[in-house]
Amino acid sequence: MNLKSNINKIIQEKGLKNKWVANQLNVSPNIISRWVNNKSMPSVENLFLLAKLLDCKVDDLYYWDEND
Incomplete structure (x- = not known):
C-alpha cells in the first residue's frame, strides 16, 4: 500500500494551472x-496551504493505493 497524489486531479477540476498554484505557494513549478x-511530498505546512488554496481537505490530496 502506498500513498498516491490526487493533487493534479484536484488542480484540473478547479481549472487551475500548476504554475499558478506554485506561485501562490511560493514554490517552483518543478516542486508541484x-x-x-x-x-516527493509537501511538508505538513504546504499540505495545509495547498488544501486551503484548492478549497479541499488535506485528506483529499492523497489516497491509499492498495494495489501497489
Whole structure:
C-alpha cells in the first residue's frame, strides 16, 4: 500500500494551472510536478496551504493505493 497524489486531479477540476498554484505557494513549478508525480511530498505546512488554496481537505490530496 502506498500513498498516491490526487493533487493534479484536484488542480484540473478547479481549472487551475500548476504554475499558478506554485506561485501562490511560493514554490517552483518543478516542486508541484514532484508532488503530482509522487517523487516527493509537501511538508505538513504546504499540505495545509495547498488544501486551503484548492478549497479541499488535506485528506483529499492523497489516497491509499492498495494495489501497489
